[in-house]
Amino acid sequence: MKILTKWLRSYLPELPVDDAQLAEDLTLRGIAVEGIYSLGEGNGSLFEMDITTNRVDAMNHYGVAREAAAIYGVALKPLDISLPEAKPSAKPFDVKIEATDACGRFTARVLRGITVTETKDWYPGAEVETYFNLLEQKKISSAVDATNFCWLAMGQPTHAFDLDKLEGGIIVRRARKGEKLKTLDGIERTLDPEDLIVADHAKPLALAGVMGGWDSMITAETKNVLVEAAWFDPIAVRRTARRHGLHTDASHRFERGADFNAAPVASAIVSKILLAFGGHIEGDLVDVRVPAVEARTNSRAAVSLALSEVQRMLGTTVHSEGIAAPMVEKILVALGCGLAPAGDGVWSVTLPSWRLDIEREIDLIEEVARVYGYNGFANTLPAFGGGVQALPWAAAEAAVRNTMRAAGFHEAIASTFCSAAEAALTAPQPGQVVPLGNPLSEEAGVLRPSLVPGMLAAVAGNLHRDVSDVRLFEAGTVFSGSTEKVEERPALGFVAAGTVPEQSALHAPRAIDFHDVKGVVEQVAAQFQARTVYFDRFPADSGIMPRWLHPYRAARINVDGTTVGWFGQLHPNEAAARKLKDAVLVGEIYLDRLYKLPLRKPAAREVSRFQPVRRDFSLVLDASISWEKIDQAIAALQLPELVDWRAREVFRDPKRGGKEYSLLLGVTFQAADRTLRDEELQAFHAQVVAAVGAAGARLRS
Amino acid sequence: MSNETIPNLESYDDDSLAKAFSALENLAKDDASALGAEDFRLRWLGRKQGLLNDVSSRYLKAAPPAFKKSVGERFKVLKELVEGLLESASGAGPSDAALAAEAIDITLPGTRRLIGAEHPITKTLNEIVNVFAALGYSVGVGPEVETDFYNFESMNFPPGHPARDTQDTLVVANQERRSQRDRLLLRTHTSPVQMRTMEQQPPPVRIVIPGKVHRNDAQDATHSPIFHQVEGLCVDTNITFSDLKGTLDHAMKALFGSSVKTRFFPSFFPFTEPSADVQISCIFCGGKGCRKCKQSGWIELLGCGMVDPAVFAFAAEKQPAYDPKKISGFAFGMGVERIAMMKYGISEIGQFYAGDMRFLGQFA
Secondary structure (H helix, E strand, O other), X not given: OEEXXXXXXXXXXXXXXXXXXXXXXXXXXXXXXXXXXXXXXOOOEEEEXXXXXXXXXXXXXXXXXXXXXXXXXXXXXXXXXXXXXXXOOOOOOOEEEOOOOOEEEEEEEEEEOOOOOOOOEOOOOOEHHHHHHHHOOOXXXXXXXXXXXXXXXXXXXXXXXXXXXXXXXXXXXXOOOOOEEEEOOOOEEEOOOOOEEEEOOOOEEEEOOOEEEOOOOOOOOOXXXXXXXXXXXXXXXXXXXXXXXXXXXXXHHHHOOOOOOHHHHHHHHHHHHHHHHOOEEEEEEEEEEOHHHHHHHOOOOOEEEEHHHHHHHHOOXXXXXXXXXXXXXXXXXXXXXXXXXXXXXXXXXXXXXXXXXXXXXHHXXXXXXXXXXXXXXXXXXXXOOOOOOXXXXXXXXXXXXXXXXXXXXXXXXXXXXXXXXXXXXXXXXXXXXXXXXXXXXXXXXEEOOOOHHHHHHHHHHHHHOOOOOEEEEEEEEEEEEOOOOEEEEEEEEEEEEOEEOOOOOOOOOEEXXXXXXXXXXXXXXXXXXXXXXXXXXXXXXXXXXXXXXXXXXXXXXXXXXXXXXXXXXXXXXXXXXXXXXXXXXXXXXXXHHHOOOOEOOOOOOOOOOOOOEEEEEEEEEEOOOOHHHHHHHHHOOOOOOEEEEEEEEEEOOHHHOOOEEEEEEEEEEOOOOOOOOHHHHHHHHHHHHHHHHHOOOEEOO | OHHHHOOOOOOOOHHHHHHHHHHHHHHHHHHHHHOOHHHHHHHHHOOOOOHHHHHHHHHHHOOOHHHHHHHHHHHHHHHHHHHHHHHHHOOOOOOHHHHHOOOOOOOOOOXXXXXXXXXXXXXXXXHHHHHHHOXXXXXXXXXXXXXXXXXXXXXXXXXXXXXXXXXXXOEEOOOOOOOHHHOEEXXXXXXXXXXXXXXXXXXXXXXXXXXXXXXXOOOOOOOOOEEEEEEEEEEXXXXXXXXXXXXXXXXXXXXXXXXXXXXXXXXXEOOEEEEEEEEEEOOOOOOOOOOOOOOOOEEEEEEEEEEOHHHHHHHHOOOOOOOOOOOEEEEEEEEHHHHHHHHHOOOOHHHHHOOOHHHHHHHO
C-alpha cells in the first residue's frame, strides 16, 4: 500500500527525522518501506509499503504514525472526531444483528440534507483532494471519497447507503437461499446461505465487509445517508469474498481483523466530511455490540508476561545491559499496551484493540524484540554435543549420481508433472496415476509416475534446438498409488542421443547405441553388492515390454532376481510422435529397489606376477545364438586360470543373409602362482573349444 | 642361407604380401634382440648379402608391374623398421629425422570426453546442507505430497488463515470428501518436515531439510511452480534469538565469504515468533549499492524465527518433551533457486528445469 509522508507527518508534529531515515527505521521494525518516491517541494514522499498480513493495523496512515511514535518516543496527535450537534429523531434508527457470530458491532448514523459534490480539501485534517492527487487515488464523489479517505487515514472500512432506498431498518444476517444482490461492480449475484449480508427489512443491501449494493448506492441525487461502520468477523468476510471471487480494500482489512473500537471513530470522520457541504445529523449514533465478540477483541483478558521469559527467548544483546524491565515497559506502553506489576519480574499486560495479532506472551516478546531492533541482538552460537546423521540412502544416491556424471551425463531436474497420456504410456504400475485437482495445465495434469516423460521432453528440447549430443539423467521422485494414498519412490531416469566421442577432428564420431547405455547401466548396478545382474527382454506381444521402448532393442534390468528398471531405444512410434529423427536411448531405474542392496565394498585381490597369455578364437555362430550362451558356456568351465574372456569383435556379414555371424572371442589365461606351460595352455584351449562348440559355435577354419 | 630365411611369396595379392612382410618384420625384431648391432647390420643391411637386398631382388624387382607399387610400399615400411631397429641397437636411439617424421599438430583441440555436470540446484543445495552439517545438523527429508495437517495446520496456519492465500497450493484431486487435515497437496514449503521430525524424536533436534516444493504460481523470470528449499530446525533447552542470529550469520559467511554481513528485520511467518527476514550485504558490490541489489547494498536471502509455541504444542501431542516452557528453538528456510541464480548469474529460473545441455554443461 501507499503512504504519504505529508499525511503521516500531520499526525506526528514532532517527528525528528527525514523521510529516508523514517523509511529505514520503519523497515528495520517490520513496517517495510519498499520504495521511496519524492513528490516534489512541500509534498513529502510517497512510501511504497509491504505490510505483512498480520499487521492490518499498520495498513493505513494513522497506524504507521503510531509505529513511528513508538520508535522515536514522540506524541501521536489524536484523530479529529468532533461533530456538529445532532437534531433529535423520533426514534433511534433500527439496527439488528442476527448473525451475532459474524458481526460484532454495527454503528449507524443518519445524515439528512447533504449534497453530493466533487471532492475538495474540506478542512484541516481532511485534505482529501490534495492527498488523493498525490496518491493518484481516483476521485469519484464526495461521499465515496469520504469513505476511502477514512480507511486510508485510519484503516476502518465504512459504507454509506442512500437512506431513501432503504425499507425499514438494518439487519445483519446470513443470506437466504436464492436471494439476489446487484453489487457495486454492476454484477447481479445469487447469494449463498453462508454469505454474511447487510439487509434492510425487505432485501439484501450489501455483502458485509466486502462490497455495497448497486441499488442503495450514493448518487448525485442522494440527500439522506446512512453511514455504516461495523466490525465483521475475519473468516466470515473471507469466505463471502472468496465465494464471489472478490477481493476489495474492505475485505482485505476485515479478513485480517479490524479494530473493534474503530467503528465510531470512522463513522465520525466520514460523517464530518459529508456534512462539510451542508446537511445535519439526525439522532444519536446507533451502536449495537455483541458482548461475546467484544470480549474477544476489545476487552480481552490481560496476558501475563515474565521478564525471565523475554530473556530466555531473546538471549544476548550487543549492549551489555540486555533487555531490562524499563525497556520492556517503555516499548509495550508506546504500542498501546497497559502494564501492571503482577509479582516479581512479571506484568499483567492489557492488549490494544487494534492489535488482534497480539494474544500470547510470545507475541509480546516479539514486540519487544521488534521495537528494540533485531540488530541490537548479538550473534551467538548454541552449544552442541550431538552427532550428525546422514540419510540412510545418502551414500547410495551419491554413488548413482557420481556414476552417471562420470559416464558423461549431465544432471537435469524436470517437471514433477506430466500429462495423463504420458503417464498412461510410462507408468510402471498401470492405473496407479495420481491426478491433480487444480493442475497448472493439461500437460501437467498428473503427478509423474515415471521420470521417462521428463527425459523425453528434455531430449526433444535439445534435439529441436540442434543440440544433437544429449546425455541427461535425473534422480528424482516418482509417484504412484491413488488420490487416497500417494506413494513416493526415488528413481533414476536417463536419456542419450547423438555421437561418441562428442567432438574430435581426429576420430570419426559414431552414433551412441544401446550397448553404450547398457554399459552405463552396468556401471550403476556395479555400485551395489549384488549376486546377479542380468538383462533380458520379452516377446513383443507379451505385453511385458514397456510401450515406450523398441521391443527388440530394449532390455529389462534384473538385479538379484528383481526387476530394477528398463532401458533401450525409444519406440519408433514415440520418436515419430515427438518429431525425433535421431535414435534416442532412454531408460529408468527404480532406485528404491537398488537401495535395498548394500553398496559394493571394494575388496582387493592379489595381482598375479606371472605372464598372462591371450588366445583369440574366431567363431561362427547361428544368428539365434546370443553372446549370453557363449558367456555362460565359458563361465561353466570354472577354470581358475581362465581369468578373462570377452567378445572382441562381432561381424554380421550381410552377404550371409543374417543367418550366421562371426565372433572373435578373446580369452586370457593366467595363474596366480606360476607361468603357464604349453601343455596346460593346449588343454585349456581345447576345453574352451569344446565348451563353445557345445553351445553351438564352430571355429572358423 | 638367405634363401631359407625369406619366405616364398605365394602370390602378389594383399593377403600373401601381408603374411610375408609380417613374417619378415617379426624376424627383424627377433634378430635385433638376439644379435649385436654390427651383426644385425651385416645380416640385414649388408651391401651384398643383406636380407633387405635379397627381399628387394626377390619380391620387388621380380614383381609384375601392376604390383610394384604395393610391394614397394611394404618394402619401405620394412626398411624403416630395420633402420630403426639398428639405431636402437647401436644405442643412439632414433634419429631426429625419424622423430620429425612422427610430428603431430599439437594445436588441434584435445579430444574431450563429456564429463557430466552436477545440476546447479543440487550443487547449491549440497553446499548449504554441508555448511549446516558442519554445525552439527543432520539431514532430514519428507514427502513431496503432504497432508494439509503437516503442511499448514501443524505449522500454525489454521483453516481460513489469510496466510494460506499467499501460498496458492497445488492439490491432489478428489480430496473434497476427506477431513481438512487429511487432504493431500503438494507441499508448499519444506517446513512440514519440522513436524515430522519432532514427532519422531524428542529434543534436542538439529536438522537441515533440503527438498523440492510446489506452488500454484505463474511462471516468470524469477518464479516457478517448482522450486527447492533448504529448511533448518534447532531445538534444545536454551536456544535464543541471538543463537539464531549467530548461526545464520556464520552460515552466510560460510556460503558467501567471510566479509559478508547480515542484518535481520521483522517479518511474519505463522510457524515462528519472533520472525525475521535476513539480508546479506550485496555480494556483487560489497554493500556500496549496484544494479543487482537495486542500489540498496543488501540482498534479501532467507526467512527465519523462533519456533512458535503453537508448533511445539502440535509436536507435544506425540512427544511430550516439546514443552514450550522448557525448550525453545529456531527454524529457517531459504530458496535454493534464488541463491543459485545469484551465485551463477542466472537470469531466468526456467533454465533450471529445461534440461538444456548447453546450460547444464556450463556447470561441469
